[in-house]
Amino acid sequence: MAELHLPDTQIDEKIDRLLELVAASELSPELRRKLNGALGASLQPVKPLPSVRVLMVQFGSVFLLFAAVLIATMGIAGFRTLQAWQALGIVAILAVGVSLLSLALAWQVCPGSLQKIPPVLSWASYGIGFLTGAALLFPWRQSAGFFSQGWPCLLIGSAVAIPGGVLFWLLTRRGVPLSTVTFGGTLGAIAGLMGITVLQFRCIHQDAAHVIVWHGGVLLASVVAGVLIACVLERTVRSTPQ
């Protein structure tokens, strides 16, 4: 059996030829009629979604607007304590996060988008980037009130993230996210970023350990909450008989 000793390229070509010969599975006329009838019965004109780029700009703008309202309400006492280079650094880190997560969200609500960065990688890379940035930008101080000063930040950040998540969920209602779990995680990540943004302006404890654990914790808690809520919703929908 000489073909067993053929080089891989020749075997691959034969596999190719066989796959090209695979007959298309033709539809029965009855099924075609059924499909045309079902689709034709509710055939209203629809307005297409804007492009991924436009959606990204929309999400980013809404983020900035909502964050600006919250910051104006909750104050900028923490931001005033920063050196100019620290303020510039943290604003740059937050801006990268808004762009990255808005893009990830826009990709997810448009089926078939070529996602150059997988969603999980976008949350993880942003989380690592934020923690690294905080470690480099802020001083490391010993603080007696690490827990007593930290808990309120985690609570305030999470309290800001909840309406942020609801807002972005409403904004993405027209889209069709195909993977509920990754969509939930991305929604959680952008909501958590909203919480971090408000904390970076408001919180006066701008030292590395506090920012990494308590401000970074808001992002982690939001992503976990988003994924868990999505899992529960998916299980509920799936276990409902069709």
Added chain:
Amino acid sequence: MGYSVRLANEAISSSGTEDPVEGTAPARPSESSLRDLMVRYQQGDPAAVETLVTSLSPALLRFCWGAGMSRSDAEDLLQDCWLRIHRARHTYRSSEPLLPWIFAVARHTRLDAYRRRRRLGSREVLVAENPEPASLTPPPEHDVMDLVNRLPDGQREVIVMLKVVGMSLEEVAGATSSTAGAVKQKAHRAYAALRRMLAAGSSV
């Protein structure tokens, strides 16, 4: 007669060295005419729906028809796919290629159906012996698709989209929410597995 012996007889002999993943694609309706039909579908043109159903359903049915499925199961899944495509039709943008969009929706319909079956199956109480699984699928000699259906699901869908539907690496990456590199890697693994299956088949 072993499978690869028949392969050698059937296949046209050639000694090219092109990358199997980038190989030639079967004919399909042109992308621009598909986009045009989809835009007319969004505008509510019933003739465009009929043409789209006729031209895309054979490839979609082949994509839906996995291992251990009857034709009627695959046709049910195809109907689910079209209903989801219908509900999501506003998310298609005419500036984007159509096939990644269609197959992204179809892929998730298929995944959801699989998970739903698995979930419902895990709740069922076994009261009798399962029927012979071989009765659901024809013997492996009948169709190269039987070999493809034995691949892991991620590799199977990539091979069907690339080689049976004729999509490009970028289009498959769009449909599977991954990158062209990841698709290429899956396709290479699938070809290695198919080679092994063919060698095992010929030694029987």
